[in-house]
Amino acid sequence: MSEARDPGPLLEVQELQVHFPVGGGLLGRARHHVKAVDGVSFTVPRGSTFGIVGESGSGKTTTALAVMRLVQHTGGRILLGGTDIGAASGEALRRERRRFQMVFQDPFASLNPRKRAGDAVREALALMTDASAAEREQRVQQLFAAVGLRPEQAQLFPHQFSGGQRQRIVLARALAAHPELVVCDEPVSALDVAIQAQILNLMQRLQRELQLTYLFISHDLSVVRHLCDRVAVMYLGVIVEMADRDTLFRQPLHPYTVALWSAAPSFDPRQRGRGRRIRLAGDPPSPIDLPRGCRFAGRCPAAEPACHEAEPPLAEVSPGHWVRCRRIAVVDGRAQPILQA
Amino acid sequence: MPHPLLEVSGLGVEFRTRRGVARVLEDVSFALPRAGTLGLVGESGCGKSITALAAMRLIPQPPGRITAGRVLLEGRDLLALPEAQMRAIRGDRMSMIFQEPMTSLNPAYTVGDQIAEAVIEHQHAGRREALSRATEMLDAVGIPAAARRVHDYPHQFSGGMRQRVMIAMALACKPDVLIADEPTTALDVTVQAQIFDLISELRERTGTAVILITHDMGAIAEMADRVAVMYAGRVVEEGAAVDVLERPLHPYTQGLIACAPGRRQHAPGQPLVEIPGTVPSLLERRGGCAFADRCAQVQPRCRDRLPAETVFGEGERRVLCWLHAADQRVAA
Numbered sequence: 001m002s003e004a005r006d007p008g009p010l011l012e013v014q015e016l017q018v019h020f021p022v023g024g025g026l027l028g029r030a031r032h033h034v035k036a037v038d039g040v041s042f043t044v045p046r047g048s049t050f051g052i053v054g055e056s057g058s059g060k061t062t063t064a065l066a067v068m069r070l071v072q073h074t075g076g077r078i079l080l081g082g083t084d085i086g087a088a089s090g091e092a093l094r095r096e097r098r099r100f101q102m103v104f105q106d107p108f109a110s111l112n113p114r115k116r117a118g119d120a121v122r123e124a125l126a127l128m129t130d131a132s133a134a135e136r137e138q139r140v141q142q143l144f145a146a147v148g149l150r151p152e153q154a155q156l157f158p159h160q161f162s163g164g165q166r167q168r169i170v171l172a173r174a175l176a177a178h179p180e181l182v183v184c185d186e187p188v189s190a191l192d193v194a195i196q197a198q199i200l201n202l203m204q205r206l207q208r209e210l211q212l213t214y215l216f217i218s219h220d221l222s223v224v225r226h227l228c229d230r231v232a233v234m235y236l237g238v239i240v241e242m243a244d245r246d247t248l249f250r251q252p253l254h255p256y257t258v259a260l261w262s263a264a265p266s267f268d269p270r271q272r273g274r275g276r277r278i279r280l281a282g283d284p285p286s287p288i289d290l291p292r293g294c295r296f297a298g299r300c301p302a303a304e305p306a307c308h309e310a311e312p313p314l315a316e317v318s319p320g321h322w323v324r325c326r327r328i329a330v331v332d333g334r335a336q337p338i339l340q341a
Numbered sequence: 342m343p344h345p346l347l348e349v350s351g352l353g354v355e356f357r358t359r360r361g362v363a364r365v366l367e368d369v370s371f372a373l374p375r376a377g378t379l380g381l382v383g384e385s386g387c388g389k390s391i392t393a394l395a396a397m398r399l400i401p402q403p404p405g406r407i408t409a410g411r412v413l414l415e416g417r418d419l420l421a422l423p424e425a426q427m428r429a430i431r432g433d434r435m436s437m438i439f440q441e442p443m444t445s446l447n448p449a450y451t452v453g454d455q456i457a458e459a460v461i462e463h464q465h466a467g468r469r470e471a472l473s474r475a476t477e478m479l480d481a482v483g484i485p486a487a488a489r490r491v492h493d494y495p496h497q498f499s500g501g502m503r504q505r506v507m508i509a510m511a512l513a514c515k516p517d518v519l520i521a522d523e524p525t526t527a528l529d530v531t532v533q534a535q536i537f538d539l540i541s542e543l544r545e546r547t548g549t550a551v552i553l554i555t556h557d558m559g560a561i562a563e564m565a566d567r568v569a570v571m572y573a574g575r576v577v578e579e580g581a582a583v584d585v586l587e588r589p590l591h592p593y594t595q596g597l598i599a600c601a602p603g604r605r606q607h608a609p610g611q612p613l614v615e616i617p618g619t620v621p622s623l624l625e626r627r628g629g630c631a632f633a634d635r636c637a638q639v640q641p642r643c644r645d646r647l648p649a650e651t652v653f654g655e656g657e658r659r660v661l662c663w664l665h666a667a668d669q670r671v672a673a
Contacts, residue, residue, distance in 0.1 A: 055529035056500070162619050192384040192556055197600035197613035204612065219529060222559075222603025226610065245609060263534035265559030267604040269583045272563060279538070280531045282485075283499050 010081055010213045011044040011067070011181055017075030018059075018066050022288065034287045036062040038237035039076070044230075046081075046180070049207070049214040051228030051245075053221060053260070057284055058234040060217045064183050067215060068102050069093060080181060098128040098177035105186035107166035111158040118144070118154025121173045128177035143172040146209075148202060164195035168202065175210065185217045200227060221264045225249050233257050236284055236295040239314060243321040251337070253323045255302045258339045278339060294325070302327055302338045344416040345372040346550050347396070347435075347518050352410035354388075354395050354574075357403060363623040365391050366574045369410070371567075373518065376544060378551040380565030380582060382558065382597065386620045387571040389554045393520045396552075397437060398427050414517070433463035436511040440523040442503035446495040452479070453491035456510045463514050478509035482539055501532035508539065515547055522554045537563055558601050562586055570594045573621055573631035580658035590660045592636045630662070638664060 018037040037059045044050040052060045065071040067078055069085065078086030085096050104110045111120055118140050125136045141151045147168040158166055167187060174182055187203070188196040200223065206212060218224050224231055225245060232242040233254065241254040252258045259278040266272070280299050285291060291298060293308040300307065304327070312326040317335035327338045354366040366388050373379050381389045394400050396412050398419060412419040414434065419427060436459075439445045447455060456478055457471035466474065472491065479487035482505040495503060504524060511519055521540065525533035541564065544551055553564050561568050561582055569579040570591065578591040589595045598604065599614035607613070618635045621627070629644040630636070636643065640663055648666035652659050 055531065164619065193558070193597060194384055194600050194616040195619065197602070197615045198617075200602065201612050201615060204610075221530065222601065226602035226607070226613070249609075260530060263531045264603070265557070265563040267559050267562045267586070267601070269562045269565075269586055277534060277538075279535065283501065 008046060009043045009079075010046040011050075011215065012079040013043075013063075013067060013076070014041050014079070015076040016040045016063065016066055016073055016078065018062050018071060019074045032288050035237050035290060036287060037066060037073070038290075040232075040234070040237075040239055041076075042232055042239065042242065044181075044213055044215060046213055047207070047211050048229040049216055049227055051216045051218065051224040051231040052234055053218060053224050053231060054234035055219060055260075055284070057236065057287065059237040059287075060219075060234050061185055063234070064102070064185050064215060064217045068100065068183050069097075070102075099179055100181040100183065101174040101177070101179040103167070103170050103174050103182060103184045103187045105189050107163050107170055107190065108158075110170055111166055113158050115157075116154065117149075117156055117158065117161065117169045120158075120169060121154070121176050124173045124176040139176065140172075143175060146175070146206065147172045148198075162195070163191050164198055167191065167199050171199075171202070171206070175206065175212075178210075179212070181213045181215065183215045183217075186219070187216075188223060189218065189220060196223070203227070221261065233260065236287055236290065238295065238324065239322070240296065240324045241322065242314070247318075247321055251335075253317065253321070253328050253335055253337050254296075254325050255300045255327075255339045256296045258337065259301075344413065346375045346377075346415060347373040347552075348411075348413040349392070349396060350411050350413070352392065352395055352412065353408040354391055354400060354405060355408050356405050358624070361624050364574060365405075365623055366395065369571075369574075369576055371569045371576060371579060373550050373552060375517070375550055376548045377567065378544065378553060378565045380561040380568040381552060381554045381571060382556060382561055382568060383571035384556060384597075384620050386573075386623070388574040389571055390522055391574075392571070393437065393522055393552060393554055397431060397435060397520065398424075399431075399437075429463065432459045432511075432516075433514045434516050435518040435520070436514070436516045437520040437522065438504070438507045438511045438524050440526050442500065442507050442527070443495065445507055446503060448495050451492050451494055452498070452506045452510075456491075456506070456513050459510065459513050474513060475509070478513050479506070481512075481543070482506075482509045483535070484509075501528055501535065504528060504532075504536055505539070508536070508543075512543060512547070512549065516549055518552065519544075519549050520552045520554070523556070524553075525560070526555075526557075533560075540564070558586065558598055559603055570597065574623060575631070575661060576659070577632070577662065578660045580653075580660075584658060590658075590665050591632075591662050592638050592664070593632050596635075 016037055017039055019033040019035050022034055023031040040063055054060045066073045080099060088096055121140050121143055122136055125131055125139055140154055144151050144154055149168055188199050216228055228245055230244050231248050232239045235256050241257045252261050259280050262278045282299055285298060293310055294312055297303040297307040312324050314322050314324040316322050317328055317330050329336045350370045352366055352369040356363045356365055369392055383389055395407055407420060453472050453475045456475035460466050460471040460474045476487050476491045479491055484490055484505055525536050565582040568582045568585045569576045572593050578594045589598055596616040600616060602613055616635055621631055629646050633639045633643040643663055648663045650659050650661050651665045651667050
């Protein structure tokens, strides 16, 4: 960051809650709620990348969909550049949509097989901008060039592209209306490593050139570490730890983060079998019957009886480093990890 | 010299399609010792899974056809066996686990019945005995309350638990060879770690040899003793996992390792090394090296013909590339 001034937050998510009713049948009242997202807050500065990592069922994708206003949140606020997009609806919401766009995981499912690649992008332009037909045409050409496709490929159908190329089309479509925020849900998880590198490099270049802000959802720790400036770790609907990239990967504090980091393969065969791995037993509990205390306590190697009593708050243990664990002590201003890999 | 447990040599497979004949495997060779783990790596479409299916003789014919080569299990050529004898080997001496555990399990039968089926078929056990073996296996793969869960259906298990069930099924007859085709791709990291631990542990305890198919160099570093790197239907490099990961010789292997964002040498945020382009279509008849169009170190002769395989030591390391060809100086 060469500029001295703070670019300010683009996205502010405050106490976001997404609860889904379950059971109860057609007319009956829902007896239970799945607390998919249960009080999530974070801020994303303009031009940066904010990562959310977590395993299946952690609520990371639901958070992304709620920010996109594609699932209805049941509580909290979503502010985009100061505008409360969480409260917008109807035509007002539709007008705001050009400012935030999404890239999904599966490039095979997110393009209409009957539409030419160029039409997918053209349609987004027609829906979200006032561009004339000629301007749209020119913009399609520009966008194709920007994502590394040849202009004549706009005539082809999705099945004529490889997975990596389709993700380029999806990016071109997302960028059509000059969005400020791009929400990416596992955008490279379906791609081969070699192609993954191409798309990640492209995303970084586009971010620099277009001053994009990314909200990046992934279960892949190495991809998140590569791309994100700040990272939140989610577990069962809540953020358990949040910090800037280097802090979080060098000094993870929450036992779940430590276990997650230690489970990732090391790329170094000589490190194998060094007993550095913390094994987590079992699966996460159901988000319907959440435990009373810490949500991770049942699987936590460092849990004490008191951990099962009450849910700990997300506390700032050092500037910008937030942890939800009552076993993290701060001694002389330094947070002490309870587990080490 | 005694036979290795499994030896694949000169394997060739082609598929007839409407647009022509695709040569999906050409001259694929590798050996697997007892209790060894061989990693097969490469991008999608490089022939990793087809190699495994061919070794199990599970290639659908037609449109597929094994055109050349041998698959020797303790010296006996599986490709020459009558189908009935091959059936006796599958699931008993060689078994396979697939990427998607939900589609590989029959939703209409209990997991116990599905594990017991192989035991009844191959070891001529009674149902009661086979079910108790199934319980034992579920317990061995770390499923809690195995005696109760043996009567549960696949949908009652989580993704990681289903993959454990698959492993229990594959190992129920104590096979000599276990082929695991991307066994953890659909799973979370912590569950992946559990499954890798489990496979390693079972391998040590039972002496089962493992072929691990993956596109993840991290998984190779974690699991494999040896690694064969495949590209467009050929093994382009093979050697001890430590050697290949630390000193890759083939430019494709170098690219595969360098483009992964997780390795230690990579500084977060810096651009990743890219392998430009994509895997070529196997329908295009080609002379020379299939990687030439994506290779940063390509030479004119690479497009004309392939070099002979360069073998280091007594086969400890093999590479298929002009940069390392024995007749490099003569030809240059």
